Amino acid sequence: AQSVTQPDIHITVSEGASLELRCNYSYGATPYLFWYVQSPGQGLQLLLKYFSGDTLVQGIKGFEAEFKRSQSSFNLRKPSVHWSDAAEYFCAVGALYGNKLVFGAGTILRVKS
């Protein structure tokens, strides 16, 4: 069965510092991987997705993620965090033809000034 693990429940970074959020997945076939962001009281917004090809994918708001098949990881990164990035981030895995996503438990990002 497919699963997603986000090892960090909370992360606090200083504004302007770099960020890496970890995501590990378990999936029997070629995974389709996603990162979503949820601001307080809001729905989830797609940051980026990976299907195939270049293992480094760019998303919105200056985020990027790198797919590493050997490590079953899809970590999210940002070189310089802004206070507005404070939110909860979810990694998800799915199959194109199954069209069901499995989500990780989420990582809450706090940004200190």
Add this chain to the structure above:
Amino acid sequence: NAGVTQTPKFRVLKTGQSMTLLCAQDMNHEYMYWYRQDPGMGLRLIHYSVGEGTTAKGEVPDGYNVSRLKKQNFLLGLESAAPSQTSVYFCASSPPRDRDSYGYTFGSGTRLTVV
């Protein structure tokens, strides 16, 4: 463009009461989903639909029923609410089998409290 609209946004129910959550999308998406979000557990799939008139169970279907009578609407029903159903409910939709557009569009959620 509205995207995915959920109503109501907030609701308080007494144990044993029933209610229906409505999800409407205007993107002509084939697939629709209901998830619940609980602290520390991420989003868990309740039921989903791959087209008008079809529904299927997800990971946590017990205590819920769904209907998809029209392509644009996906209803989630609670027949006899229990405190364990206190949660934030999200509806999502997605187009079918198109890798370029694959990805969910989420509604803004319904916060349900059962007392």
